[in-house]
Amino acid sequence: MRTPLALTGNHHQDGQADLKLSLQQPQPPPQRVVALRHNRRNPRQVLPQGKSPTIPPPFPWATNHRAIVHSLKHLADSGINVISGDVQCKRCNRQYQIEHDVKAKFLEISCYVKENKYKLKDRAPQSWLYPTLPNCKYCAQENCVKPIMAQNKKSINWLFLLLGQMLGCCTLAQLKYFCKHTRNHRTGAKDRVLFLTYLGLCKQLEPNGPFDRL
Incomplete structure (x- = not known):
């Protein structure tokens, strides 16, 4: 007659063997989750339904695309050597x-960008953020003549603001509008978006110049 103890011992040994066998079986490798990398460059701007991709050029030096100006070569070939813009004195x-x-x-601005591009590290300097304004030709007050901004963003005189180094007078929303329609990254503080606006306009004027982002 078999004793219950013998049965228990054999059962225990068989359980250990099964456990050992299961531990030795290779486990399937864990599945790797591949994170998708997002392209920093914005996709081509998709306009709301009913909006035309082109506009009537607001100035002779502007193209029929929002926030795009003609190149220096095109301006020279067209006999446009001087451009103008509306201003208003804050005093009188x-x-x-x-x-x-x-x-x-443009030579003044482009030389500054070429010499300081790597030092600026995608940030506009204080002289761009808080530009020194022209003196008023009527009341002779200093640093008081501001550019008159068009209420409609598509009519902003971008080239005038660039050449007068007064892009810093734009609001953050206006600067983001420029970056939006020129396919530039438009998030971040104003000094970053302002820097991209300066660089973007210089690139439009001189497409082969050293005005690409770092």
């Missing part, structure tokens, strides 16, 4: 126009 409230020589003003 007089409104008038200021003219900029295209080549001379």
